[in-house]
Amino acid sequence: MFSSVAMGLASTGPAYSLAATLGIIVAGVGLQTPVVTVLAFIPMLLVAYAFRELNASNADCGTTFTWATRAFGPRTGWMGGWGLIVANIIVMANLAEIAAAYGFRLVGLDHLADDRAWTTSAGIVWIVLLTAVCYVGIEVSAAVQRCLLLLEMAMLLLFAVAALVRAYSDPPATALHVSASWFNPFEVPSVKALTSGVLAGVFIYWGWDTTFTVNEETVDSTRVPGRAAVLSTVLLLITYALVSTSAQAFAGVGTSGIGLGNADNSDDVFHGLGEAVFGSHDTGLVLSRLLILMVLTSALASAETTILPLARTVLSMAAHKAVPSRFARVHRRFLTPTWGTVGMGAAAVALLILLSSFSQNILADSIDSVGLAIAFQYGLTGFACFWYHRKVLTRSVRDLVFKGVFPALGGLVMLALFLYAAFGVYANPGFGATAVDLPLIGRTGGVTVLGLGALLIGLLLMPLVTRGHTVALKLQRSLLPHRLPQHAAIDTASRYLPADSGSGVGGDWYDVIPLSGTRVALVVGDVVGHGLRAAATMGRLRTGVRVLARLDLSPDELLSRLDDLVEQTAHEQGDGQGPGRPRPRPDEAMGVTCLYAVYDPISGRCSLARAGESLLAVVEPHTGTVDYPRLPPGPPLGVGGPPYQSSELDLAPGSLVALFTGGLIQAADGRAAGLAQLSRILSGDRRSLDEVCDRAVSTLLPGPVDEDATLLVVRTRLLDRSRFAQWALRPDPAAVATIRTAVRKQLGDWEMDDLAFTTELIVSELVTNAIRYVGGPIQVRLIRDRTLICEVSDTGHTTPNLRHAASDDEGGRGLFIIAQMTHHWGTRYTPTGKTIWTEQDLPPADVR
Incomplete structure (x- = not known):
């Protein structure tokens, strides 16, 4: 003094x-x-x-x-x-x-x-x-x-x-x-x-x-x-x-x-x-x-x-x-x-x-x-x-x-x-x-x-x-979602606070990715580096996550594929290294942390996996109790280590889930103090998710920050029982006529008769293929969301391939016909087999 x-x-x-x-x-x-x-x-x-x-x-x-x-x-x-x-x-x-x-x-x-x-x-x-x-x-x-x-x-x-x-x-x-x-x-x-x-x-x-x-x-x-x-x-x-x-x-x-x-x-x-x-x-x-x-x-x-x-x-x-x-x-x-x-x-x-x-x-x-x-x-x-x-x-x-x-x-x-x-x-x-x-x-x-x-x-x-700093910040903002998509499964709100200097602007990112079957993927990641290269790396990783998410991979498999992508990029940057040549700059993707979660509004189940020290908070809707689930550890991307593991959480309707990077609690006196402050904010009675985000940012980060900070807050919902129907079928050819009748009746109840013919055709084709090539129990599900979703699940693990049948082929035209009649279609794997899904656009009067 x-x-x-x-x-x-x-x-x-x-x-x-x-x-x-x-x-x-x-x-x-x-x-x-x-x-x-x-x-x-x-x-x-x-x-x-x-x-x-x-x-x-x-x-x-x-x-x-x-x-x-x-x-x-x-x-x-x-x-x-x-x-x-x-x-x-x-x-x-x-x-x-x-x-x-x-x-x-x-x-x-x-x-x-x-x-x-x-x-x-x-x-x-x-x-x-x-x-x-x-x-x-x-x-x-x-x-x-x-x-x-x-x-x-x-x-x-x-x-x-x-x-x-x-x-x-x-x-x-x-x-x-x-x-x-x-x-x-x-x-x-x-x-x-x-x-x-x-x-x-x-x-x-x-x-x-x-x-x-x-x-x-x-x-x-x-x-x-x-x-x-x-x-x-x-x-x-x-x-x-x-x-x-x-x-x-x-x-x-x-x-x-x-x-x-x-x-x-x-x-x-x-x-x-x-x-x-x-x-x-x-x-x-x-x-x-x-x-x-x-x-x-x-x-x-x-x-x-x-x-x-x-x-x-x-x-x-x-x-x-x-x-x-x-x-x-x-x-x-x-x-x-x-x-x-x-x-x-x-x-x-x-x-x-x-x-x-x-x-x-x-x-x-x-x-x-x-x-x-x-x-x-x-x-x-x-x-x-x-x-x-x-x-x-x-x-x-x-x-x-x-x-x-x-x-x-x-x-x-x-x-x-x-x-x-x-x-x-x-x-x-x-x-x-x-x-x-x-x-x-x-x-x-x-x-x-x-x-x-x-x-x-x-x-x-x-x-x-x-x-x-200006270029890095513009690139960073341009690569983040301009607005979060509305979704039947969740309500969302987010905040991104860039660092205040050129050395601090990093590659924090968040994303909300709609998946098949009204499921939704939630992503929060943090790039280790700073500046323009970190922002560009963030864009590369975010694109990679979105592409892999469309393959309906499980969280642990998606992170494994993303880790392979990082290692491959680092290897390519090092190919030119040799005597007399400058050492390449390290890839900012090495050591990236990422939390990837998939929420299913029909079952209320959330599957998660993490790379590095990613943070997650879950608020129980009735008691307001805040919990920080202990997820299986996973190494940061590109550094090697034990394989990634998925874990599952059962979320009650109205649960509040907060995914955030470490930058959100950087101003607190230690991690424990920051999480305690966040718990008090999340457990409070807030009218909207935007208010939750604003309160969290103003309390935890009252001024600008040394490092980027990202917060993604979601409130879960269960899909109303009147918006989906499902049937279990035996592997019997006679079940095809039964399911066609059931589908037609369900669409009539939903006042969607215009889609009855195409949907019956899709269901009969997929069920017939499951009976013919797989056998075993079959499950059919119709979901009415912003599109009409049809899912046929079986115990097989082979992926059907779309091809152009020759003029003298007796079969092979089923998937081609389905692809022409639907907006999207694809396959995702489950622990018990696979699910083939299709999406049909609804007439304007039915979109709600």
Whole structure:
């Protein structure tokens, strides 16, 4: 906790921030400087709550990038991450130059502090040293931060106390007595002055979010970073209010001498105040030098804690495939982002050299442009928190306030500051040190050009970065069922939640496949890989399942055939392997989990088999008891192992069956906790299956997800006894006439006389073949559904083949005639033999 608070405070660089910003605020609002520093705290505190709530839901070192991606999609998330990268690299380059200048002043080499070549060279050395400290580990960095921060805060407190004592005991000519009007915002000269002051004040608070970018390396990562961030902003408020009040009481707001309004001192108010407060002899000289050292260490601490969050944000972006994957590498010994830390240090060095080579004015304006990136990043995080938690805001007053109201207000304030600064203040050609003539716009302030230009570069890069995620998601959605078919056996509802990043979009799929005899197949699967290849693999497997399902295979046999398909594909991909040839990429179908179930609404029996750790829940309709049946284990597809086994469940009418992938319970604290939550949802009294799905998704996955999640919920029905009829026959040729009569009578009862002739012909042909070629007991069944289904079952295991009989053949035309008179026909095998089935389309008036 102490290290987290130290990093949060050190990242803001309190001494440096006050030294560089206090004069700017005074120039805008005068004596109301203390209240402006307090007002700037409010939006920061609101945004800090947004960070805290998002971190509690999902501790990720990518912070704004990750959370905005999950709330609004990969494009918005990329821009949030880019804004953070821009702000940190620019600040790091500027902090290094400031540290170089103060280092020269500390040893009395003031002439070198004003030399661009020397300060640039020394700045590069500082960046290299700080990058090395960050590279060797987070614990070393935290220890350095604690030491630097203690010196900095001690000197700030000493300066504030000494200035107040001098202001009342031995006041200089500029001294003022502290007044309550200094804390009255209504005394500010204008709204424009107030907004400009708050905008400058926001900069002095920026940096506390470092506590969140090291959250994955923090003990109790979901709570400590949030507490440290809020505590950091409160401590900063106390520090800034005290120092600004005491400095103003001692030096006043005049525009000459040591006055805080003196433009010559606006970039470093402490340089002139140090000797004035402490004196220029003996102890006073030492203390004034310590004050300079304090600003130096503040800049160094801030620069170091800029490298830390920057490297970890880039690591998270690399892990989510938003930047090259090499930036996700972590050093085996030091456990720090290797490419991220070194790469960002190199980027800061390059930017420092680039800006210094143009002019000192551009370098000065670049630090002001950071305010735009800060407001953009923080505002986006506030809106992301509100949208991320929108489904749970009504759960309690606390959720409404801390997850909704505070973050949304913080986002709105930051948005207003961003727009006002970009187009109302910084765009003025007179603001800052540079101006640019833009086509169609005219002369524009360099700060706006630099700030918006840096964000525009990210906008131009965004399509290239997010293209993979977009294509994978479109392919994934196009291959899933657009709508589930209506069926006499079940009612269905489903939900598919794609992952929020390119690395997470996988190949989860679900399907509902009508089978012969009003049976229905239910499928849920999960492809191991991610991205475009996983989505394509999902489409291949889903097609394979549908084709095999039409063969009326048992669940265990279907999975065995699908496993053969996966192995064959993997073998074909490896055929080209040889010396000098690249190794083929592994097939994403290897290791796929799949649950395949077939439900029969006539018997109420469900036959299932699984490959891998597939999940299934069954809710008893009368008691609401939720059970997770233990199915026979089966290996994931393509990895080999024991054969697949089918098991059977007897489902009462109205039973609720939920098939889902592991992604549905990924946010819970362990599998047992996730299943317990799901049980409470499924056992509740819900009016519709869509409500069940919505409740499950909003409860188990209140925000977007790391991995795809699929949920298929069905409610079973038994086919009404009046909608089917069945007869048992002996293998006697005389039974053919009997069954023809029975079929004709049943169709008359169903008012389907138009189909009597063809149905009699179909039944007599199939029964005759069973008597002639098989013998044994025969069963005939008629089912009235969306089609008229006729089934003839016998004890034989041979499959009849459709063929074209020659002109001189005496037989062989039966199946050909049946095929011409029916819409579909086929054969399925049962434990006792086989069933030949046919389907005839009903006249429009009979379809219901």
